[in-house]
Amino acid sequence: MLGAAERTGSRTAALWALAAGLAHRGVLHGSREVLTPVLADPLSAVPILIVASQLLLQPGLAQSLAEGAVRDYAVPPGAADAVRA
Numbered sequence: 001m002l003g004a005a006e007r008t009g010s011r012t013a014a015l016w017a018l019a020a021g022l023a024h025r026g027v028l029h030g031s032r033e034v035l036t037p038v039l040a041d042p043l044s045a046v047p048i049l050i051v052a053s054q055l056l057l058q059p060g061l062a063q064s065l066a067e068g069a070v071r072d073y074a075v076p077p078g079a080a081d082a083v084r085a
Helices: 002-008 011-023 042-057 059-073 079-084
Strands: none
Touching (some): 002 042, 011 042, 011 059, 042 059
8 A cells, every 4th residue: 555655656556556455356366464454453453444544534644654664673784883883
């Protein structure tokens, strides 16, 4: 969904990607969610719902959402040097 919104800037494309993901269709055919097992942990759906809502309201947010996630969890540039030292 994030990729579809970023590539196209379209709510329709984002919605189709969401539907395909929920239905395990297209590139997700036969896939199984392991990082956010909503059936075993219903609260894990909250972040997904927030991001999906944001993308459906403003598909143009896709790049900033992705950049924020990477920035918040990426290893700082000097960290590898500190580990090697």
